[in-house]
Amino acid sequence: MNDSTSDKFTDLYSQMGLKDIFSVGSSGLRTRRVRAALSVLGITIGIAALVGILGLSQSGSADLLKDLDALGTNLLTVQAGDGFRSQQASLSPDAAAMIDRIGPVYEVSATTKITGGVFLNDLIQDGRTKGITILAADLNLLRAQRGSLKSGKFLDEMTSQFPFVVLGSVAAERLGIRNTSGKQKIWLKEKWFIVIGIMEPLPLAADLDRSAIIGYPAAGKFLGFEEPPEIIYVRAYPEHILDVRSVMPATVNPENPEEVQVGRASDVLEARIAASDTFLNLFVGLGVVALLVGTIGIANVMVIAVIERRNEIGLRRALGATKFHIASQFLTESLLLSVLGGITGVVVGMLVTAIYAVSRDWSIVIPVYVIAGGIFSSILIGGIAGFYPAMRAANMSPTEALRTK
Amino acid sequence: MINLQNGSPKLALELKEISKVYPGPPIVQALSEVSMSVAHGELLGIIGSSGSGKTTLLHIMGTLSIPSSGSMFIDGRNVVGMSDKQLSGVRSQQIGFVFQEFFLLPGFSALENVANGLLYSGISSDERTERAFEMLGRVGLRHRGNHLPNELSGGEQQRVAVARALVHNPAFVLADEPTGNLDSENTASLMELFSILNEEGTTVILITHDLEVAESAQRKITLRDGRIHSDLSH
Numbered sequence: 001m002n003d004s005t006s007d008k009f010t011d012l013y014s015q016m017g018l019k020d021i022f023s024v025g026s027s028g029l030r031t032r033r034v035r036a037a038l039s040v041l042g043i044t045i046g047i048a049a050l051v052g053i054l055g056l057s058q059s060g061s062a063d064l065l066k067d068l069d070a071l072g073t074n075l076l077t078v079q080a081g082d083g084f085r086s087q088q089a090s091l092s093p094d095a096a097a098m099i100d101r102i103g104p105v106y107e108v109s110a111t112t113k114i115t116g117g118v119f120l121n122d123l124i125q126d127g128r129t130k131g132i133t134i135l136a137a138d139l140n141l142l143r144a145q146r147g148s149l150k151s152g153k154f155l156d157e158m159t160s161q162f163p164f165v166v167l168g169s170v171a172a173e174r175l176g177i178r179n180t181s182g183k184q185k186i187w188l189k190e191k192w193f194i195v196i197g198i199m200e201p202l203p204l205a206a207d208l209d210r211s212a213i214i215g216y217p218a219a220g221k222f223l224g225f226e227e228p229p230e231i232i233y234v235r236a237y238p239e240h241i242l243d244v245r246s247v248m249p250a251t252v253n254p255e256n257p258e259e260v261q262v263g264r265a266s267d268v269l270e271a272r273i274a275a276s277d278t279f280l281n282l283f284v285g286l287g288v289v290a291l292l293v294g295t296i297g298i299a300n301v302m303v304i305a306v307i308e309r310r311n312e313i314g315l316r317r318a319l320g321a322t323k324f325h326i327a328s329q330f331l332t333e334s335l336l337l338s339v340l341g342g343i344t345g346v347v348v349g350m351l352v353t354a355i356y357a358v359s360r361d362w363s364i365v366i367p368v369y370v371i372a373g374g375i376f377s378s379i380l381i382g383g384i385a386g387f388y389p390a391m392r393a394a395n396m397s398p399t400e401a402l403r404t405k
Numbered sequence: 406m407i408n409l410q411n412g413s414p415k416l417a418l419e420l421k422e423i424s425k426v427y428p429g430p431p432i433v434q435a436l437s438e439v440s441m442s443v444a445h446g447e448l449l450g451i452i453g454s455s456g457s458g459k460t461t462l463l464h465i466m467g468t469l470s471i472p473s474s475g476s477m478f479i480d481g482r483n484v485v486g487m488s489d490k491q492l493s494g495v496r497s498q499q500i501g502f503v504f505q506e507f508f509l510l511p512g513f514s515a516l517e518n519v520a521n522g523l524l525y526s527g528i529s530s531d532e533r534t535e536r537a538f539e540m541l542g543r544v545g546l547r548h549r550g551n552h553l554p555n556e557l558s559g560g561e562q563q564r565v566a567v568a569r570a571l572v573h574n575p576a577f578v579l580a581d582e583p584t585g586n587l588d589s590e591n592t593a594s595l596m597e598l599f600s601i602l603n604e605e606g607t608t609v610i611l612i613t614h615d616l617e618v619a620e621s622a623q624r625k626i627t628l629r630d631g632r633i634h635s636d637l638s639h
Binding site for chain 1 (some may be wrong): 467
């Protein structure tokens with residue numbers, strides 16, 4: 001034997017173009033369509049789940065962020081906290097005026113809760129208050145909340161002097177009231193009040209949705225109510241909001257600043273976004289598990305294909321296929337299966353996101369990284385799932401592969 | 406052609422003291438110092454009973470298995486010691502296989518199956534189809550080109566397999582029990598085809614246990630216990 005032998009035979013190398021590798025790789029799928037479709041399904045479900053979950057979460061978050069943007073993150077709520085004394089601490093009557101003197105503050109609106117029931121008429125006072133709270137409020141409350149009215153109008157200089165009431169969205173619904181033309185009366189702390197407005201929901205202060213709101217002057221005149229403010233809503237310029245928040249307790253109650261509670265209303269919305277992120281992680285986890293199962297499915301199908309097509313492998317080796325040709329055939333097949341599943345999954349996931357987002361009036365947000373990630377992960381899956389079967393096929397001895405049962 | 410390592414360019418195949426030992430356990434000496442040569446244009450029958458070593462010899466002649474010792478020349482070139490990749494190249498261009506089970510790929514038409522014989526030889530798809538079409542004509546199946554294997558009779562399937570083995574114009578065709586799955590009529594017809602192809606210049610090596618089939622060969626080598634028992638020409 002002579003070592004120079006090998007050099008003399010370069011003209012005898014097997015050759016195969018990329019087009020042929022692709023064609024041979026796809027032949028297994030063409031001839032076994034049902035099996036191919038079923039194994040594609042696993043990856044489709046996994047990728048569709050991931051694209052759908054990420055798309056929906058992004059669309060949902062986009063909606064919450066849009067709300068947050070519209071409502072602003074610069075609304076502070078100031079109220080008396082628990083003091084060292086046994087009774088509940090309260091704000092001083094001139095707290096609102098003191099807050100107004102803080103430079104960056106541009107809107108201050110106070111509310112005070114009034115004990116008493118709200119009923120549709122004076123005949124059904126059976127103690128069932130429907131959970132509606134009576135509030136005395138400043139006239140700029142709606143502006144401070146960046147809220148709007150479903151119908152009618154809010155309290156003004158004139159209507160706040162008289163027995164007129166504006167209802168929160170939930171309160172109106174519970175009382176079954178839609179009429180704000182001035183003809184609808186309600187029995188409020190044993191006095192008749194005329195409904196002049198119904199507010200839209202206020203995401204930054206859900207308590208107000210369950211309230212019947214009257215003016216401070218009317219509260220004094222008709223209900224004999226003279227209490228200091230309980231909750232003060234404060235709008236300050238966003239860039240100074242943290243500073244305002246930090247000086248707030250000492251401004252409102254210089255002697256006992258620790259008895260003042262200051263909150264940021266938008267924290268609730270941000271918490272909701274954070275909470276949806278937590279669920280997102282959970283669902284992404286489930287999607288990844290689905291993909292893992294899909295990967296094992298493809299690997300399983302490919303291992304079976306290698307065993308079943310032993311004779312084909314032997315024949316191809318006899319026809320001149322190299323180990324590389326055999327490996328690339330099975331790897332291509334696995335990649336085609338998973339990429340087919342990946343593309344279908346991305347399309348299905350996008351459709352689900354679009355349909356759900358439209359049904360919820362959300363804007364459709366499907367980030368490019370989700371689409372690219374879906375396709376990329378399907379390529380990765382195809383490579384991982386196909387590697388072992390491809391190696392097994394390539395390393396099969398031709399004589400062993402040609403043996404028949 | 407250059408004569409390398411004492412191989413004669415006039416010979417399609419030459420084996421020198423080829424032995425094959427399967428390490429086992431138990432250790433099996435499948436072939437013992439087999440030396441033989443096949444000239445271009447020969448129709449050779451290798452006969453042997455089960456266990457005589459004829460399948461091992463076929464695998465070695467087809468470069469699907471490597472001998473434990475000895476040397477082998479195809480068209481005058483020593484193939485022992487070549488890499489797996491080079492041996493694949495030798496098969497893709499110099500050897501044609503016909504198997505007892507036909508091994509046609511399902512889902513591919515007769516024409517595509519024949520063209521598959523050129524798949525690994527680096528020839529363009531159009532030329533492969535053209536040559537396959539021509540080859541199908543030579544085995545009398547031009548009209549069946551678009552049919553799938555399961556739409557063909559056993560005899561037709563084996564003719565397609567013969568066309569596939571010949572389409573790349575190999576140095577020789579190795580036919581392993583080619584009539585094993587055929588009835589007597591198709592057997593006769595296939596042997597006639599081999600004779601015609603041989604007359605046209607194709608070198609054919611028939612491996613069979615069927616003496617009747619071997620009768621059509623001009624030369625018969627009988628294997629027994631891994632050794633050449635007789636080598637007769639008529």
